[in-house]
Amino acid sequence: MVNKTRIGVTGNAKRWSPSWYCTALALQLAGASAHRISTRHTPKHDNFDALIIGGGDDISPEHYQGDMQQPVTLDTERDQLEIECIEKALNQRLPLLGICRGAQLINVVLGGNLHQDIRPIRQLTYNRPGLLATKQVRLAAESTLAAICGKTRLRVNSLHHQAVKNPGAELKIVGWDLDNISQAIESDKYPIIGVQWHPEYLFYLPAQFALFRWLVKQQQA
Helix, strand or coil: CCCCEEEEEECCCCCCCHHHHHHHHHHHHCCEEEEEECCCCCCCCCCCCEEEECCCCECCHHHCCCCCCCCCCECHHHHHHHHHHHHHHHHHCCCEEEECHHHHHHHHHCCCCEECCCHHHCCCCCCCCEEEEEEEEEECCCCHHHHHHCCCEEEEEECCCCEECCCCCCEEEEEECCCCCEEEEEECCCCEEEECCCHHHCCCCHHHHHHHHHHHHHHHC
């Protein structure tokens, strides 16, 4: 019997977490086993083949020299747990897929910073959050992400009000919305893809499911 690729998935600690269940299903369909990681969920083993850093609350501004006076919803214990997961993955060169907050945190760990609130600078993109693929994203034609998705124009969903501002070390921005706000990052040094949208809610679309297949195939490469 062939062992499935083991992928750790970080996220919130809530008992009912739609993002976790959708991510687990997407990974199962891609041929991997998903293992939940949160401040309440400790996996039996930590020898993962890859990691997904999931979406959720804002990252504490202290981690990227942000404005501590702005009203934000924080989870400092989760911040620390996921920072440790990312650092371990980088040291072991494990493939990383960052989703929304996860992409932002990978960027912060590598020394980048964030737009703390993009709503005032949005002009051509709706501020209203939603799970449906109604937002337009343009990908750099030469990017790994464009090759994974098989296209340079995507329709995605949007649940965020923060975004990568300046990319961290060994990262580059490869996706933008209509306001030229960053929507995707990747690295030439590390096996990292970070997206600002939530592909776990769009895995029924081939270009989005391809992200999960990419993560599973990295272990087999």
